[in-house]
Amino acid sequence: MNGLMQGKKGLILGVANNRSIAYGIAKSVVDQGGTVGLTYQGEALKKRVGPIAEDLGAEVFGHCDVTDDGSMDAVFAEVSQRWGGLDFLVHAVAFSDKDELTGRYIDTTAENFDRTMAISVYSLTALARRAEPLMQNGGSILTLTYYGAEKVMPHYNVMG
Known part of the structure; x- marks a missing residue:
C-alpha cells in the first residue's frame, strides 16, 4: 500500500480505547501505510489498549508513566532499538x-x-526531549488540546 504515511514510524501516547482521538490518529497512520508504537499507563489501560495495539500491528507496545523519567527512557530505548529512529510523536x-x-x-x-x-502539559516537553535525538532526518511532534483551553467549561475545573 502506498499512502501518505508510507514508511513512517511514530510513537503515539494516550490511546485509551477505540473511541479516543489518539486511536483515530493511530488507525489513520496505519491505514496510510505507517507503523505505530503505542504506550499505556497502568494495568487497566494495558488490558484495554493491548488488543488495540495488536489490531493495529503496533511494533512497540510499552508502559509509559510520563511522571517517571525511567519509564519514559525505557520506551524511547525500545523505539531506538526496534526502529533506529522516529518520524513522529503524538502526545x-x-x-x-x-x-x-x-x-x-x-x-x-x-x-x-x-x-x-x-x-x-510538561510531559510534552519531557517526551519531545527524548524523541528529538531519534529524529535524525527531522520529524513531527503533535500534541492535542481541548476546547477548554479557549473557553471555560463548566464542571471541568482545572482541566478547562
Whole structure:
C-alpha cells in the first residue's frame, strides 16, 4: 500500500480505547501505510489498549508513566532499538484527579494542580526531549488540546 504515511514510524501516547482521538490518529497512520508504537499507563489501560495495539500491528507496545523519567527512557530505548529512529510523536496525554473536577476552581489543591500540569502539559516537553535525538532526518511532534483551553467549561475545573 502506498499512502501518505508510507514508511513512517511514530510513537503515539494516550490511546485509551477505540473511541479516543489518539486511536483515530493511530488507525489513520496505519491505514496510510505507517507503523505505530503505542504506550499505556497502568494495568487497566494495558488490558484495554493491548488488543488495540495488536489490531493495529503496533511494533512497540510499552508502559509509559510520563511522571517517571525511567519509564519514559525505557520506551524511547525500545523505539531506538526496534526502529533506529522516529518520524513522529503524538502526545494525547491528560489527567486530573476526577474528585477535583467538581466544585469550584478556587478549591483546587496545589498538589492536584501541579500533578495535572506535570502530566497534561510538561510531559510534552519531557517526551519531545527524548524523541528529538531519534529524529535524525527531522520529524513531527503533535500534541492535542481541548476546547477548554479557549473557553471555560463548566464542571471541568482545572482541566478547562
